[in-house]
Amino acid sequence: MTVTIRNLRIAGPTPLPPAVVEALQRPMVPHRGGWFRGLVRSLLERLRALHRTDGDVFVMPGTGSAGWEIALVNLLAPGDRVLLLVNGDFGERWRRVAERYGLQLIVREVPYGRAIKPSDVAGWLAETEPVRAVLLVYNETSTGVTNPLREIAAVVRDAGALLVVDGVSAVAGLPLEMDEWGVDLIFSGSQKAWMCPPGLVIVAVGSRAWEMIDRASYPRAFWDLREYRSAARTGDLPSTAPISLIYGLDAAVQLIEAEGLENVWTRHRDLAVRFRHVTSELGFTCFAEGGYESATVTALVPPAGIGAEELVCSLEERYGIAVNGGQGRLKGQIIRVGHMGWVRWSDLEEVCAALASEVERAVAGRSEAVGH
Ligand SMILES: Cc1ncc(COP(=O)(O)O)c(C=O)c1O
Incomplete structure (x- = not known):
């Protein structure tokens, strides 16, 4: 394999x-x-x-x-x-x-x-x-x-x-x-x-x-x-x-x-804040209650018309990016992106770019369907 x-x-x-x-x-x-x-x-x-x-x-x-x-x-x-x-x-x-x-x-x-x-x-x-x-x-x-x-x-x-x-x-x-x-x-x-x-x-x-x-x-x-x-x-x-x-x-x-341990904490927090900001501009909603969002993993509800499970598959198949779907009762509702440990902004930027392309593809797909 x-x-x-x-x-x-x-x-x-x-x-x-x-x-x-x-x-x-x-x-x-x-x-x-x-x-x-x-x-x-x-x-x-x-x-x-x-x-x-x-x-x-x-x-x-x-x-x-x-x-x-x-x-x-x-x-x-x-x-x-x-x-x-x-x-x-x-x-x-x-x-x-x-x-x-x-x-x-x-x-x-x-x-x-x-x-x-x-x-x-x-x-x-x-x-x-x-x-x-x-x-x-x-x-x-x-x-x-x-x-x-x-x-x-x-x-x-x-x-x-x-x-x-x-x-x-x-x-x-x-x-x-x-x-x-x-x-x-x-x-x-x-x-x-x-x-x-x-x-x-x-x-x-x-x-x-x-x-x-x-x-x-x-x-x-x-x-x-x-x-x-x-x-x-x-x-x-x-x-x-x-x-x-x-x-x-x-x-x-x-x-x-x-x-430095505190720098590690700060890096995690800053990456998470930035990631939430960019993904919200793309139309994703953070699943976590405001003020309690995790600095190690972000759960996102995709914009209307984009299925969470399909998105997880597309990210992997088209871009080589592995993220998680929802688990248990949240299956199909969210995607989860990990940003803990050895991670820099460029790693998350790539995820943001792939999410942006997927949103675009969904929009294009919808206009095509309307056009037909
Ligand atoms: C908060 C939390 N607790 C427990 C576990 C279970 O850990 P493991 O899968 O390493 O047994 C996980 C795994 O992701 C976790 O995130």
């Missing part, structure tokens, strides 16, 4: 910078040897800085979905009351995982495309018995909405609950001050703003979460964060380390450090 994608603009996996590609090709070494342990120790330390936490960060084999389960089995016990906030397909998927765990799960949903507001969360927390944890997706990749994490964290903290966050398409692209904001656990996926292939789930754990981890009573083995904590002291992972991915993540972290 020939791959004809020239511009990978899905919401992850994202393009790999050359330095990451080079790192992935390095030879294998003993994963319990001194050199590799030194690399892991340094990487974990630098990941703490990038999460802005004095807590622990672990690199675990797995993908973002593993994060949902890692959080539940490590922090909770059967029957615990938990508030899960949903405003998109990933929140919904987390719900389906949580439902299997015998929790007292309280789900509150706002319409897809809208953000979860701190005042909503305060109201929901006030109307229920105290909950042990609140589960939130920071950046809803399915709708292009970024929930106001900082403000929600303040409300959750006031209620004395733990804040557990799916940061899969957020961390390393969107602002995060884990300790200052009061985020207790957040996980992300290597294939998103971390600019690496899929295969790692990066889990950051704050001090309040550790207290819960010690009292949680779900059986856990491979996902046991306590095992990761004790292994990390010597630069180990409990099982064979995914060496190539760790090389890749180390190279990506170096790129982020060289650019």
